[in-house]
Amino acid sequence: MSAVAEDVLPMQALWDEVARFAAHSLEPAVARHEHPLTPERQRDIRDVAAEMGLVSADAGDPSGLALWECDASADNRRLSIGALRRLGRINMGFAWQLHQSALARWLERRLRFDAPGWNVVALQGRYGLARGSLSRYLRGHAGAEDLALLQDYFDADSAPGLLVHCAPDWSGVWLPRLGAERSLQWQYHPRERLRVSALPHSHGLDELCSYAVQRGEADTPTSALAPDASRDVMTELCALNTLGLLAVALGGVEHAHALALDYAATRRQGAQLIREHAAVQLLLGQGRQAIALTEQMLDSACGQAGDSPLALARLYRSRAALQPMLCRGSSDALQVFGGMGYMRDTGLEKILRDQNCLRVIHGTPLELQLAATALEEDAS
Amino acid sequence: MTGYSRAAMPHLDGHLASVDPLSPAAAFTRLGPVSRRLATYDAVDQWEVETRRLPAPLQRLRRDARAFALRELRPLAQQTDLAAHAEPGQLSPALRDLIARAGRAGLLGDMLPMPLGSGRPARFRHPIVLQQCIRVEELARVCGGLMLLLSANALGAMPILLSGDPSAIRRFAMPLFRAQRRGEPRLFAFAITEPGAGSDAEEGHGARHYKPGVVARRDGDGWRLNGRKVFISGGDIADTLTVFAALEGEGMESWTCFIVRRGAPGFRAVRNELKMGMRASTASELEFDEVFVPDDHIIGGLRRGWALNRATLNLSRMPVGALAVGFAQGATDLAYDFACRMRLGGKPLIHFQEVQLQLAQMTAETSTARALIWQSADTWTPRQATASICKFQATDTAVRVAEMAMDLLGNHALLHANGAEKVFRDARLTQIFEGTNQINRLAVIEDFQDQLLARSTDGAAA
Numbered sequence: 026m027s028a029v030a031e032d033v034l035p036m037q038a039l040w041d042e043v044a045r046f047a048a049h050s051l052e053p054a055v056a057r058h059e060h061p062l063t064p065e066r067q068r069d070i071r072d073v074a075a076e077m078g079l080v081s082a083d084a085g086d087p088s089g090l091a092l093w094e095c096d097a098s099a100d101n102r103r104l105s106i107g108a109l110r111r112l113g114r115i116n117m118g119f120a121w122q123l124h125q126s127a128l129a130r131w132l133e134r135r136l137r138f139d140a141p142g143w144n145v146v147a148l149q150g151r152y153g154l155a156r157g158s159l160s161r162y163l164r165g166h167a168g169a170e171d172l173a174l175l176q177d178y179f180d181a182d183s184a185p186g187l188l189v190h191c192a193p194d195w196s197g198v199w200l201p202r203l204g205a206e207r208s209l210q211w212q213y214h215p216r217e218r219l220r221v222s223a224l225p226h227s228h229g230l231d232e233l234c235s236y237a238v239q240r241g242e243a244d245t246p247t248s249a250l251a252p253d254a255s256r257d258v259m260t261e262l263c264a265l266n267t268l269g270l271l272a273v274a275l276g277g278v279e280h281a282h283a284l285a286l287d288y289a290a291t292r293r294q295g296a297q298l299i300r301e302h303a304a305v306q307l308l309l310g311q312g313r314q315a316i317a318l319t320e321q322m323l324d325s326a327c328g329q330a331g332d333s334p335l336a337l338a339r340l341y342r343s344r345a346a347l348q349p350m351l352c353r354g355s356s357d358a359l360q361v362f363g364g365m366g367y368m369r370d371t372g373l374e375k376i377l378r379d380q381n382c383l384r385v386i387h388g389t390p391l392e393l394q395l396a397a398t399a400l401e402e403d404a405s
Numbered sequence: 406m407t408g409y410s411r412a413a414m415p416h417l418d419g420h421l422a423s424v425d426p427l428s429p430a431a432a433f434t435r436l437g438p439v440s441r442r443l444a445t446y447d448a449v450d451q452w453e454v455e456t457r458r459l460p461a462p463l464q465r466l467r468r469d470a471r472a473f474a475l476r477e478l479r480p481l482a483q484q485t486d487l488a489a490h491a492e493p494g495q496l497s498p499a500l501r502d503l504i505a506r507a508g509r510a511g512l513l514g515d516m517l518p519m520p521l522g523s524g525r526p527a528r529f530r531h532p533i534v535l536q537q538c539i540r541v542e543e544l545a546r547v548c549g550g551l552m553l554l555l556s557a558n559a560l561g562a563m564p565i566l567l568s569g570d571p572s573a574i575r576r577f578a579m580p581l582f583r584a585q586r587r588g589e590p591r592l593f594a595f596a597i598t599e600p601g602a603g604s605d606a607e608e609g610h611g612a613r614h615y616k617p618g619v620v621a622r623r624d625g626d627g628w629r630l631n632g633r634k635v636f637i638s639g640g641d642i643a644d645t646l647t648v649f650a651a652l653e654g655e656g657m658e659s660w661t662c663f664i665v666r667r668g669a670p671g672f673r674a675v676r677n678e679l680k681m682g683m684r685a686s687t688a689s690e691l692e693f694d695e696v697f698v699p700d701d702h703i704i705g706g707l708r709r710g711w712a713l714n715r716a717t718l719n720l721s722r723m724p725v726g727a728l729a730v731g732f733a734q735g736a737t738d739l740a741y742d743f744a745c746r747m748r749l750g751g752k753p754l755i756h757f758q759e760v761q762l763q764l765a766q767m768t769a770e771t772s773t774a775r776a777l778i779w780q781s782a783d784t785w786t787p788r789q790a791t792a793s794i795c796k797f798q799a800t801d802t803a804v805r806v807a808e809m810a811m812d813l814l815g816n817h818a819l820l821h822a823n824g825a826e827k828v829f830r831d832a833r834l835t836q837i838f839e840g841t842n843q844i845n846r847l848a849v850i851e852d853f854q855d856q857l858l859a860r861s862t863d864g865a866a867a
Contacts, residue, residue, distance in 0.1 A: 156757065178749065178750070226820070227819045227821070227826075228811075352808075356804075356833075363837055364688075368679060381826070385819065386816045386819070387816070389812040391763065
């Protein structure tokens with residue numbers, strides 16, 4: 026994608042280009058759902074994505090159109106969401122991987138730090154969303170107990186460390202650390218300086234792997250963000266991550282829904298096509314509803330100004346409501362297939378597993394609700 | 406209060422220590438003897454509470470089943486789930502050994518009392534369905550795939566038992582039960598589903614319009630079977646299969662149950678499916694190419710297969726509900742373990758109110774589903790609606806509780822080693838097999854059809 030002026034993005038043309046890339050480069054590689062992408066093939070496809078400017082190869086070389094590159098621009102957000110959605114329709118694991126890489130690039134640009142290779146941001150601490158403590162920190166209201174909990178939440182020094190889910194050939198991780206001035210700072214850790222345990226056999230996102238990462242002994246540069254800037258960075262990261270998770274999940278449910286529609290239009294039961302049965306129409310309706318509401322929410326989120334804690338709370342509440350619907354829509358698409366849906370060949374079960382992953386990563390619905398409530402404390 | 410320090414006593418956040426004078430347990434001890442007898446109870450866990458509600462023979466069955474599951478299934482569960490896809494007919498030494506042990510323990514032939522089968526006679530004062538429900542729940546709690554490997558056997562034997570034909574039971578069921586008791590890894594399988602016809606085999610309206618895929622053609626003193634069956638649990642490794650086929654030139658009303666033995670010429674397992682879960686149990690595609698079945702290998706008589714099939718499903722759907730309860734219990738137990746083990750901010754998650762709320766809800770949903778199954782099974786009469794209600798209600802509960810467990814574990818749920826994701830993958834099948842939950846809901850209405858038509862204003866016209 027060639028660079029164009031920021032305010033005249035030919036959105037549809039760019040999305041079409043992403044869709045062509047997904048159809049030509051990605052789809053043939055993931056057509057056999059029971060055989061996950063090999064790391065080598067994945068790297069090749071990712072390189073193509075980098076060449077077309079979908080992700081920046083490094084933070085200092087913006088294409089102008091890469092995912093999450095111009096975070097403040099509504100158009101860039103719309104572009105990123107649309108691109109992730111189109112990639113998610115083909116393969117959610119790959120889409121999520123690009124999203125994570127783009128978040129790392131976003132952070133590197135904010136910190137003016139150029140880290141080579143494919144990196145990830147460890148945005149989630151040991152468990153959940155640190156109850157309300159992270160939210161209160163983002164609002165500048167964290168008390169001593171909150172800070173103590175955050176210290177433990179982001180503790181990557183002691184076992185088992187923090188969990189990250191990424192492609193096997195990741196280069197490094199951005200780890201948050203609560204600094205001496207009680208503000209969250211970021212440290213880049215090249216892979217070779219970390220203690221890494223591979224935790225194979227994740228539930229879904231078969232293209233990726235889970236790792237427990239712990240800081241190594243070596244010193245590493247640490248950001249020196251002022252407290253307000255530190256909060257802004259974390260708030261924006263959480264907001265972009267929420268949008269990205271929903272965009273990828275939306276693509277996934279669209280894929281599942283399209284498969285179910287096709288099947289329902291050919292499979293017969295009781296002398297009629299199954300799409301004529303109310304039972305199947307209700308199942309398909311769940312997918313349609315999830316798609317419509319998520320689309321609407323993402324569109325509205327692109328138009329909102331800035332990433333304040335209150336805006337993040339709205340995003341969290343939306344995600345808390347939508348993520349179970351996206352899982353349900355995918356599960357109901359599987360149900361349309363009956364026994365076939367449970368078999369790996371159809372790809373439906375993989376979509377459902379992937380959706381489950383996106384539901385529990387970076388906050389489950391319950392945790393998102395608690396975090397949103399803490400973000401809204403005293404706001405009225 | 407002298408000498409008593411609330412802070413020093415072990416307690417969960419938000420709760421008083423059980424020895425606190427204001428806690429119910431401590432307060433009850435100060436009641437008079439009669440009141441104390443009415444109010445106090447042993448603080449045992451929920452499983453023990455529910456076990457003690459059962460009559461003694463069933464208590465023993467439940468304890469034995471749990472002990473077997475922990476001893477024999479648990480060590481195999483995770484590795485079997487991750488094992489390479491089994492080629493048709495291949496059974497790993499570990500699984501072969503498990504089947505042998507289950508047979509020797511009397512778990513495979515306990516649909517009949519000893520000496521006909523392997524069930525302890527005292528149990529048979531209580532419905533067989535309730536016995537099956539108690540057993541499968543405990544096995545499913547530990548591993549869905551291994552449970553199905555062992556329990557599909559009962560489904561396969563059921564048409565023989567339901568035929569009520571002493572000769573068939575003597576010739577086909579009892580020899581296998583005896584072999585199982587000796588430790589021979591021989592199993593039954595039940596073969597109804599055909600390519601392109603999942604629900605049609607489980608629902609009359611669909612069957613009416615379905616062109617049968619496995620057809621029996623008359624040949625001398627027997628029949629030649631041709632066609633394919635799909636998704637047959639354990640079909641590739643079974644010794645004896647109850648295979649349902651239509652008679653040549655006739656529809657599903659001619660369905661007949663045939664006994665097909667492993668190794669019969671023309672019979673072979675073509676492939677095993679790659680499944681989302683329940684991986685220790687195969688789902689096989691079976692090919693019948695001019696397979697000869699003699700007349701005396703027909704169960705229940707010609708054209709009685711549809712009735713035997715429906716009766717089998719009415720019997721087996723309640724145990725399917727029970728195995729779903731096992732999944733819900735397994736997910737709940739994993740969530741409790743995680744909440745007590747995982748720490749945040751210096752304390753285990755179990756101290757957090759939102760975690761306690763979630764766990765209590767999981768416990769309640771599981772217990773409610775179990776109460777439905779046990780109550781229905783204990784007062785068992787053959788009734789399609791009751792069986793279907795148990796099936797869809799409990800299996801929906803199982804998936805919901807497995808999702809709650811995954812939510813409670815958060816991103817840790819994704820790791821295979823933590824177990825919750827496997828429960829979800831295993832449980833998801835139960836909403837599909839033995840009739841999708843949509844088919845089972847409609848089966849409830851079908852069962853009440855005549856009463857509903859009588860109440861309907863245009864019933865006469867219909």
